[in-house]
Amino acid sequence: MTVNGIAQILIFFLIILATTKPLGIFMARLFEGKRTFLHPILRPLEVLTYKVIGVREETEQRWTQYTAALLAFSVFSFLFVYLLQRLQGVLPLNPQGFNRTSVTPDLAFNTAVSFVTNTNWQAYSGESTLSYLVQMAGLAVQNFASAAAGIAVAIAVVRGFARQQMDSLGNFWVDVTRATVYILLPVSTVVALFLCWQGVIQNFNHYTTLTTVEGVKQIIAQGPVASQEAIKMLGTNGGGFFNANSAHPFENPNPLTNFLQIILIFLIPAALTYTFGVMVGDRRQGWTVFSACAVMFLAGAFFCYWAEAQGNPTLAKLGIETHATALQPGGNMEGKETRFGIAASALFATVTTDASCGAVNGMHDSFTPLAGLVPLFNIETGEVIFGGVGAGLYGILLYAILAVFIAGLMVGRTPEYVGKKVEQKEVKMAMLALIATAFSILVLAAITSVIHFAEPTKDAKGQPVAQSYWNPPGPATANFANNGPHGFSENLYAYSSATGNNGSAFAGISVNTPWYNFTLGLAMLLGRFLFLIPLLAAAGSLALKKKIPQTAGTLPTHGPLFVGLLVGTVILVGALTFFPALALGPIVEHFLMQSGKLFALLPFPLWS
Amino acid sequence: MLNQLAPALRLTILMTIVTGLIYPGVVTGLCQVFFPHQANGSLITVNDKLVGSDLIGQNFHKPEYFHPRPSAAGNDGYDATASSGSNLGPTSQKLFDRVKASADEYRKENPDFHGPIPADALTASASGLDPEISLANATAQADRVAQARGKDATEVQHLVDSLASRRDLGLLGEARVNVLKLNLALDREMAKK
Structure with a gap:
């Protein structure tokens, strides 16, 4: 670890601290229907949207209607993205002539679900699969839509706490429109121009063919990248235009763009904690949530940085420099870019998984085991450390409900959170969300660990009568790029990332087969909707309740004590649920690495 | 609904x-x-011919050029239509073997260099298209490049220093040098005799 690396992490945090209040106030005003400084310019676009979609701005929706609107929007979004991919061969803006053979139905399903659920898991490689039209009119649109939907749901959940004796949570269409028109679009436009100035490409050209200095042919992929890059980070989507994502020099050309991209991930989620405080009428509540997130973020970032800076002891024996010097980064540089080095890569990995972003500027698969544990644990606890846009806030509020419930059990009083009694229904809904996601991660990863695909049946001449559809014959574990515990980590990470709607990967695993495309698609759907619908249900029930005055017996939900309780709940739930699985993956791998154990790639068995 | x-x-x-x-x-x-310029890929033209992009690495094998990092993009590395890292984990035998082969080759190519090999020289980048190497890596190769060009090593080192990028804003990222720019400058200013 270097002074410079530590300074990068701390300065990043200070910038987020500084943006939280102004943006938080802006969003509170926006979603409470007040005018903001952007209204003179953007209000006409907002009004036009309501006219076109046929929605009255002042109409309110009950939680069931709000959920129905969200689901309907997701269904059409899914159909659009699916069809665009399958029809890309006959549609314009496709200079490389990609067609539907590169996007099989299972892959198109996986990708459509992935972008609609704000996951942006990518079983394809952008530059060799998708036309410019699919990227910008299919995927980038979902970067806006799924992010706006996430913000809308978070605001609706906050209204559940803020309102009393009301049966409505706002209007989904109005919230989505406002999030898009006043936040996502303007910020993305400015950021896209800045990124292009710094070197991110933005064109509709054919791929460039050239002859290198040593006389070899090189083809350079092109495309409208800057416009997609901006919303990819701001909306915590994380789906890269190129396979290498934010490690690709055309997506993230220098340390400055890298720093900006990390800031964009946390920008909205951090500010939403303040918005929460404003809307429930007690700003200390917002800062308390912020502080709990900050503690967990800083712990994760420094731990990850420390582990990566140690490097790989096995490779050190080969004479590789593992200590940082002024002229080279040292540490574990496998899967990292020279311009980012260790600190900026570890910071990126922590932030992208604290939030449900999933963009990467280094390959998590090549991280040292303990450094890889940080993103994995971040995802498995539900990405609530500031979290995804919207999803982070409603996630941490779920933990807050649990925290007051646990505290209430200890002192024998009905738990309360920001003036609302937390009763059976809310706790049931919170538990449903937690159990559904844990089930999706652990059960699907367990099945994939043991499932074995049969050889196709053969006719009398020994010719196969049918292709094996789901996966190549043999164990599903044969798709891993690494053997031993690291292979298990790839598997666990995949289902965690899909369920958590993160989208980053231990990317060695070959996931573009129907088995992985369908099961990971299922995980994404479970993780998005079985998390969000229970939360909306709880919010609907909370909004009906009266606010009760604080008494001497009320557990204060602000201040250091509650920060500790909230952090403790997150860690405890995560540890109790996932520790056994983590012990089989990164934890045991750490000790094996220390003892110099190596694993050759054998297709089977997993454990050599 | x-x-x-x-x-x-x-x-x-x-x-x-x-x-x-x-x-x-x-x-x-x-x-x-x-x-x-940036929107179209920061392409570099020499004598009216495209030779590469500022931002996209390319392979160099000849001794008179600085060599980039190992690359996992495509079969031969630096395939700019197939960006990728190796995705090999820390306990991978394959990674160990690859780093060992790279280390042996690096020692053979740069016999005058004796210290620990800079971390970036033996590890594959995340994108497989990393256009840059660390300054320590460049310095370690400077003797070989100078010899192959019949020049003085300090001259080559001077060129490296003049093209080096420092940390952005004095804080962000790492010091580094762009391999393609460096090699083009070598050809311009220190043509092989």
């Missing part, structure tokens, strides 16, 4: 038009007007 279908369909179409066509279209127009 049913009465939400119409707004859902209409908003999907509207967002496709506004955020999927107008937004990228306007951004493309502005970028092409104000930053045409």
Whole structure:
């Protein structure tokens, strides 16, 4: 670890601290229907949207209607993205002539679900699969839509706490429109121009063919990248235009763009904690949530940085420099870019998984085991450390409900959170969300660990009568790029990332087969909707309740004590649920690495 | 549910038009007007011929050029249509073998260099297209490049230093040097005798 690396992490945090209040106030005003400084310019676009979609701005929706609107929007979004991919061969803006053979139905399903659920898991490689039209009119649109939907749901959940004796949570269409028109679009436009100035490409050209200095042919992929890059980070989507994502020099050309991209991930989620405080009428509540997130973020970032800076002891024996010097980064540089080095890569990995972003500027698969544990644990606890846009806030509020419930059990009083009694229904809904996601991660990863695909049946001449559809014959574990515990980590990470709607990967695993495309698609759907619908249900029930005055017996939900309780709940739930699985993956791998154990790639068995 | 279908369909179409066509279209127009060089890939032309991009690494094997990092993009490395890292984990035998082979080759190519090999020289980058190497890596190769060109090592080192990028704003990222720019400068200023 270097002074410079530590300074990068701390300065990043200070910038987020500084943006939280102004943006938080802006969003509170926006979603409470007040005018903001952007209204003179953007209000006409907002009004036009309501006219076109046929929605009255002042109409309110009950939680069931709000959920129905969200689901309907997701269904059409899914159909659009699916069809665009399958029809890309006959549609314009496709200079490389990609067609539907590169996007099989299972892959198109996986990708459509992935972008609609704000996951942006990518079983394809952008530059060799998708036309410019699919990227910008299919995927980038979902970067806006799924992010706006996430913000809308978070605001609706906050209204559940803020309102009393009301049966409505706002209007989904109005919230989505406002999030898009006043936040996502303007910020993305400015950021896209800045990124292009710094070197991110933005064109509709054919791929460039050239002859290198040593006389070899090189083809350079092109495309409208800057416009997609901006919303990819701001909306915590994380789906890269190129396979290498934010490690690709055309997506993230220098340390400055890298720093900006990390800031964009946390920008909205951090500010939403303040918005929460404003809307429930007690700003200390917002800062308390912020502080709990900050503690967990800083712990994760420094731990990850420390582990990566140690490097790989096995490779050190080969004479590789593992200590940082002024002229080279040292540490574990496998899967990292020279311009980012260790600190900026570890910071990126922590932030992208604290939030449900999933963009990467280094390959998590090549991280040292303990450094890889940080993103994995971040995802498995539900990405609530500031979290995804919207999803982070409603996630941490779920933990807050649990925290007051646990505290209430200890002192024998009905738990309360920001003036609302937390009763059976809310706790049931919170538990449903937690159990559904844990089930999706652990059960699907367990099945994939043991499932074995049969050889196709053969006719009398020994010719196969049918292709094996789901996966190549043999164990599903044969798709891993690494053997031993690291292979298990790839598997666990995949289902965690899909369920958590993160989208980053231990990317060695070959996931573009129907088995992985369908099961990971299922995980994404479970993780998005079985998390969000229970939360909306709880919010609907909370909004009906009266606010009760604080008494001497009320557990204060602000201040250091509650920060500790909230952090403790997150860690405890995560540890109790996932520790056994983590012990089989990164934890045991750490000790094996220390003892110099190596694993050759054998297709089977997993454990050599 | 049913009465939400119409707004859902209409908003999907509207967002496709506004955020999927107008937004990228306007951004493309502005970028092409104000930053045409960057927007089209920061391409480098020498004697009217395209030789590469500032931002995309390419392979160099000859001794008179600085060599880039190992690359996992495509079969031969630096395939700019197939960006990728190796995705090999820390306990991978394959990674160990590859690093060992790279280390042996690095020692053989740079016999005058004796210290620990800079971390970036033996590890594959995340994108497989990393255009840069660390300054320590460049310095370690400077003797070989100078010898192959019949020049003095300090001259080559001076060129490295003049092209080196420091940390952005004195804080962000790492010090480094762009391999393609460096090699083009070598050809320009220290042509092989």
